[in-house]
Amino acid sequence: MATNKYPTPMLDQLEEGPWPSFITGIKRLRDEHPDQRINDVTASLLGQLEHSYETRKGYWKGGTVSVYGYGGGIIPRFSEVGAAFPESKEFHTLRVQPPAGNHYSTGMLRQLADSWEKWGSGLVTFHGQTGNIMFIGTTTENTQHFFDEINDYGWDLGGAGPCVRTAMSCVGAARCEMSCTNEQKAHRLLVNNFTDDVHRPALPYKFKFKVSGCPNDCQNAVERADFAVIGTWRDDMKVDQEAVKGYLDTKGRQYIIDNVITRCPTNAISLNDDDTIAVNNKDCVRCMHCLNVMPKALKVGDDKGVTILIGGKRTLKIGDLMGTVVVPFKKLETEEDWESIVELAEEIIDFWAENALEHERCGEMIERVGLVNFLEGIEVEVDPNMVSHPRECSYVRMDGWDEEAVKWFDRQAEAS
Amino acid sequence: MAKEMREPIETGCPDPFQYMHPMMRRNFGMWDYHEHPRPGVLLHVAKNGDKMWTIKAGTQRILDVFTLRKLCQIADDYSDGFIRFTIRSNPEFFVTEESRVQPLIEKLEGEGFWVGGTQNSVTTLSHTQGWLHCDIPGTDASGVVKSMMDELIDEFREANMPNRVHITTSCCQINCGGQGDIAINVQHTKPPKINHDLVANVCERPSVVARCPVAAIRPAMVNGKPSLEVDEKKCICCGACFPPCPPMQINDAEHTKLSIWVGGNHSNARGKPTFQKLVASGIPNNPPRWPEATAIVKRILKAYKEGAKDWERINEWVERIGWPRFFEEVELPFTKYHIDNWRGARKSLNSSTYIRF
Ligand code: HEM
Ligand code: SF4
Ligand code: SF4
Ligand code: SF4
Ligand code: SF4
Numbered sequence: 001m002a003t004n005k006y007p008t009p010m011l012d013q014l015e016e017g018p019w020p021s022f023i024t025g026i027k028r029l030r031d032e033h034p035d036q037r038i039n040d041v042t043a044s045l046l047g048q049l050e051h052s053y054e055t056r057k058g059y060w061k062g063g064t065v066s067v068y069g070y071g072g073g074i075i076p077r078f079s080e081v082g083a084a085f086p087e088s089k090e091f092h093t094l095r096v097q098p099p100a101g102n103h104y105s106t107g108m109l110r111q112l113a114d115s116w117e118k119w120g121s122g123l124v125t126f127h128g129q130t131g132n133i134m135f136i137g138t139t140t141e142n143t144q145h146f147f148d149e150i151n152d153y154g155w156d157l158g159g160a161g162p163c164v165r166t167a168m169s170c171v172g173a174a175r176c177e178m179s180c181t182n183e184q185k186a187h188r189l190l191v192n193n194f195t196d197d198v199h200r201p202a203l204p205y206k207f208k209f210k211v212s213g214c215p216n217d218c219q220n221a222v223e224r225a226d227f228a229v230i231g232t233w234r235d236d237m238k239v240d241q242e243a244v245k246g247y248l249d250t251k252g253r254q255y256i257i258d259n260v261i262t263r264c265p266t267n268a269i270s271l272n273d274d275d276t277i278a279v280n281n282k283d284c285v286r287c288m289h290c291l292n293v294m295p296k297a298l299k300v301g302d303d304k305g306v307t308i309l310i311g312g313k314r315t316l317k318i319g320d321l322m323g324t325v326v327v328p329f330k331k332l333e334t335e336e337d338w339e340s341i342v343e344l345a346e347e348i349i350d351f352w353a354e355n356a357l358e359h360e361r362c363g364e365m366i367e368r369v370g371l372v373n374f375l376e377g378i379e380v381e382v383d384p385n386m387v388s389h390p391r392e393c394s395y396v397r398m399d400g401w402d403e404e405a406v407k408w409f410d411r412q413a414e415a416s
Numbered sequence: 417m418a419k420e421m422r423e424p425i426e427t428g429c430p431d432p433f434q435y436m437h438p439m440m441r442r443n444f445g446m447w448d449y450h451e452h453p454r455p456g457v458l459l460h461v462a463k464n465g466d467k468m469w470t471i472k473a474g475t476q477r478i479l480d481v482f483t484l485r486k487l488c489q490i491a492d493d494y495s496d497g498f499i500r501f502t503i504r505s506n507p508e509f510f511v512t513e514e515s516r517v518q519p520l521i522e523k524l525e526g527e528g529f530w531v532g533g534t535q536n537s538v539t540t541l542s543h544t545q546g547w548l549h550c551d552i553p554g555t556d557a558s559g560v561v562k563s564m565m566d567e568l569i570d571e572f573r574e575a576n577m578p579n580r581v582h583i584t585t586s587c588c589q590i591n592c593g594g595q596g597d598i599a600i601n602v603q604h605t606k607p608p609k610i611n612h613d614l615v616a617n618v619c620e621r622p623s624v625v626a627r628c629p630v631a632a633i634r635p636a637m638v639n640g641k642p643s644l645e646v647d648e649k650k651c652i653c654c655g656a657c658f659p660p661c662p663p664m665q666i667n668d669a670e671h672t673k674l675s676i677w678v679g680g681n682h683s684n685a686r687g688k689p690t691f692q693k694l695v696a697s698g699i700p701n702n703p704p705r706w707p708e709a710t711a712i713v714k715r716i717l718k719a720y721k722e723g724a725k726d727w728e729r730i731n732e733w734v735e736r737i738g739w740p741r742f743f744e745e746v747e748l749p750f751t752k753y754h755i756d757n758w759r760g761a762r763k764s765l766n767s768s769t770y771i772r773f
Contacts, residue, residue, distance in 0.1 A: 010704040014559055017566030020528050022548075022558045025480035032482070045548075052547035052556065053703040056669035060551045061662055068421040077549055093549055098501075099432035106488035106497045108435055113481045113488075122481040126501035129544055129592045136478070136549050148422050156427045167429065171500065174432075174440040175460055175470070177447040184432055192428035199426065215684035219503065222689050223595050223682050259726055263686055289685040293727065296449040314591050316656050317629045319758050320691050359627065 003030065003039040006047030006085070010054065029122045041121045041137060044087035048079060065092050065140050067147045070199040073157030074143055090139040091121070094146060095132035095158035097166050097191075100184035101174055102127065112150065119146035130208075131168035132158040161201035162359075164349070165208045167191035168221075172213035172231075177295060178288065179213035180231030180304040181332050186211045186341065190227070193342050197349070204356035204365075207349060214300065215288045221312070221323070226362040227345055228309040228323045235303035236281040243297035244277045260290050305331045308341075310348060310374075311363025321363040324371060326378075328385035344378070351377040381411060437498040437510045439468045455575035456531035457517060469511050471495075471520050473529040474540045474565065474572060477505040478548065478558050486527060494520040504540045504582075506533050530573055538571035538581040538717065544592040552659050553587035554602035554672040555701045560585050563705045564600075564713060571717065578724035578733070581717065584680075589655050595680030597730040598716060599692050600709050602701070603675035604666050607632075607651040614663035615643040624661040633657060674699040674709050678716060679731030690731045696748050712748070719745040738772045 014023045029042040048059055065076035075093040082089030098104075104126075112133075116124060121137030128134040138146060147157065158166030167190060170176070172183030190209045197203060210225035212218055214232065221228035248256055253271070261271050268283035269290055277297070279290075291298045308330060309323030327344070331337050348362065355377065356365040366374045375382060384390075433441055443462040451459045458470040475483070487507055491499050494516065495509040502508060509524075511517060521531050533539035541564055544550065546557030564583070571577065584596035591601055615621070621644060625633045632650035636643055644661075655666040666672075676699065680692030695716070699709050716730075723745065724733035734742045743750045756764045 011559075013704045014562050017562070018528075018530070018569050019474065019562055019565035020476040020483075021562060022476040022478040023562075025476060025478065025483050028482050029480045049548055049556075053559070056555075056672070056701060056703065057667055058547045058550065058553045060549060062551045062659075067424065069424040075549075077551065091549065097429045099430040099435050101432045101436075102501050102503075103432040103435040103437070103440075104499045104501070105435045106491045106499065109484060109488050109499065113484050117481050124479050124481070124484060125477055126479070126505060126507075127503070129542065129594065131503075147424070151425050151427075154427060154430055156425070156429075168503070173445040173447075174436060175443075175447060175468070177449055177460070179445065179447070182445070188429050188431065195426045195428045198428065199424070217682050217684060217689070220594060220682040223680075223691070263727060265686055285684075287684045287686060289727070292685060295451075299449075314594060315654075316590055317627065319760070320595075322689060322691075358623070 003036065003043045004047075004087075005030065005043050006050060008046050008050040011046060011050050026123065033117070033122060035117065038117060038122050040087040041091075042088075042123075044085040044089075045091065045121065045137065048081060048085040048088060051081060051084070060091070065143055067144050067157070070157060072160045072163050072199060072201045075160055076140075077137075088121075088137065091137045092140065092143055093137070094120075094135040094143060095128070095130070095160055095166065096135060096150065096155050097158045098127060098131065098133050100167075100169050100187040101171050103174070111153065112155070115146060115149045119149070130158070131166045131210075156195075157199065159198040159201070159206070162203045162205045163199075163201035163207070164191065164194040164197040164203070165206050166198070167209040167211070168219050168225075169211035170213050170218040172211075176213060178216060178231075178291065178300060180233050180300055181211075181213055181229070181306050183211045183213045183231070185338070186229050186306070186332065189338055189342055190229075190345055193345070194349070203349070203353055205359050205361050207352070207362060209345070215286050215307075216292065222309055223312050223320070223322055224314070225312050225323065226310065227348065228312055229306050229341070230309065231304065232286050232307050232329065233301035233304045234329055235301040237279055237284065237291070237301050238299040239277055239279060240297050240299070241276045244294070245275060247294050247297055248275055256294075260293050263289055265289075305329050306341075308344070311361070311366050313361045313363050317359075318364050318367060321361075321367065323363070324366065325383075325386045326375070326380060328383055344380075347378045381407075435498070437468070437496060439466055439510070439512055442466070443468075452535050452575075453517075455537060455573060456521070456534055458534055467512065467514075469514065469517050471509045471511070471517065471524070471531060472502070472506050472533050473509070473524045473531050474506055474533060475529060476558065476562065477540075477543060487529075490520070490523055490527065490529075494523050502533075504533070504542045506540050530569060532573035532575065535575045536577045536579050537573070537575040538568050538577060538583065540572065541565060541568075541583045541585055542593055542596070543585045544587050546587040550587060551662075552590075552655070552667075554604065554655075554667045555587045555674070556703060557585055557587050559704055560587075560600065560706050560709070563707075564710050567710050567714065568717075577717075577721055579727050579729050581720075581730065582680075583713070588658075590659075595682060595692050597678065597681060597692075598713055599677040599680060600713065601675050601677065602655075603673050603697055604653040604655050604668070604671065605673055605698075606668055606671040607646050607648045607653055608655070608657060608664040608666040609668075610644060610646065611663040611665055612638045612641070612643045615661070616641045619644070619661040619663055621661075624657050624664065627656050627660055629654060629656060672701050673697060674701055674706070676709065676712055676716070679729075679734055681729050681731050683729075686727070687732065694754055695742070695746070697753065712746070715746045715748075740772065
């Protein structure tokens, strides 16, 4: 039977213009794919999408679909207008975890494409905002077949629902001189320690790990991750004075003054009369700006590690939250270092799982119980790096002051 | 008879080294510096002198297998058979000889994949699922992005902005799209219309009641059946009740609008990360091309390009020139809705005599 091609006058307008058109791509599946099933599914999908464009409404509803052994990882989609567009009435998305850093070989991409056109619609996205490869559009039955096939050659589902979600990490050490840690190792160690919590949603709500190799935070960890790992360094940044002269020669003094020296948030960098650069590393907050402008001349230091910020999330339900510094600096070098970051994550997830209200993100829980109670719960000591400034209001009971002061001095003594 | 089910192999996130370009594998953690030879191209130089050029291109994000295979073929023929996708769905190709850069660019652009999106460009808008495959969207996502990128293609290809511009879109107020220098997000303007016939069947009432950020939902009996009611004076039309309870119909062909926000920035460079701020709302949700939203985005970009200093992101530029001048320059009204009243709002009020004349 010939494919029923629904008219799509509105969508057709999205084929005009220079940017690549997703509509043209879907139509190619409808018109040119050798498998009639794919022609039919994509024709029907276009019909439903056109209907959405006409009525300005969406027509998918959720449901429950999973693969054998797992509780999450599939985003079920059943059509509310399946009678009119029957071939795409089941159109589920599979979330598949990408390799850390999103590296692909063409051989492996082709293998995934072959499996997907066998079992799905032929539509795929690298990547969804949660960081997954999203295989968009298949039936309940084929969800299992597709998963079985790709799981056999090394791919696993990501998270969906109240669980540990797929993690994300920047390209980092693989191709970036700013990198201060092994992003991929942090990413995989953390999320793969929680595979059970990824696949079987049983937490208060979602929990996301994101790793950026430096404070440029290309991965947007601070605003989007419950557990943000961001690379940094604590010794002096490296200055190559010859390369500084190179920049001065090509860009000019004025440019360097206006774009580097005066733009440092803590006035930590200055240009000397002899055209060398001096950095006050005690004042530098590792914002990255001067390194970004002069990557040949200024480089991160050798004593590298990470800052860990907890509790970032978007609007629902109490408004957007950034992550808060919970570990100002942590080395990630020895096996013990790596083990202890995983232990910290376990500690935090356990505390949150026990203390959060239903549907409460980790950051919201911290907001409700207070940072100090959270820190006590996970056995982390307070640190002035955790605040922008100390308390401004005197309405607080402080009869434990003396003991707390002693603890501080003891910790200082121990550290030195 | 039940068929034997296959147990999943719980491998989690795969090891990327097996899929990584050999030059990246070899120089892992050993890169020295980078340069920007031209828009869309990065040159990374390793400590041992190895050089690698990265060529970044734009796609439609929703890839059909034909397009995916085309990208693979280009990678096989012109680079070394490896691809990375950035978080904004831009594929990156890698070559290790300078002479191979130009032919790859020509091939990509010949196939319609524009090269750009690096450094101080407007890179590909990041988008979400929309009408194509989400269950709660107020608008489409891929269509909005396609329409806007058609108009911003020069800014994508040329890298002539003061600094990079990240634009995001979100098709409901959950905002999967996240923070951006400019964010185009759905904004509902009327409380949900409750489909009482459905509530009794599909809704877990306590969980919806708990979901509302302003406690506007109450259990109620309607026509003798358990249902819900919304205190419309309290309701802020956020749509948070809709995902757990589909009968809370928040999406409306006319009253679901778009808002535009500016100044979200997750980098620490020069200042701490910032959240985006509301600048425009009441923008019609107008498929298939959303011209009204695009026009405002272009006005903002034009004012930013003309007014900002090198390296200033949009949030820093506005911080310097002040909000009154921002609204003047982009010809947008300032209304009572711009003044925050959510928790922590007091921090957003001006408690100084810092006023620009
Ligand atoms: C019916 C329920 C939901 C479904 C099926 C769903 C599905 C999704 C999908 C598919 C994405 C990726 C979007 C893309 O890139 O195209 C996503 C991302 C996201 N979702 Fe949901 N979502 C749901 C509810 C929520 C809720 C209630 C929240 C609010 C707390 C939320 C917050 C987010 C955020 C912040 C992202 C961005 C990802 C990130 O920052 O890592 N979602 N969601
Ligand atoms: S976050 Fe830093 S290390 Fe990672 S890719 Fe960005 S600049 Fe490089
Ligand atoms: S990294 Fe930032 S804070 Fe440190 S010296 Fe450079 S500009 Fe200043
Ligand atoms: S922003 Fe909202 S409507 Fe859009 S994909 Fe995310 S959850 Fe769905
Ligand atoms: S739209 Fe938002 S404020 Fe209104 S009833 Fe629903 S959850 Fe509550």
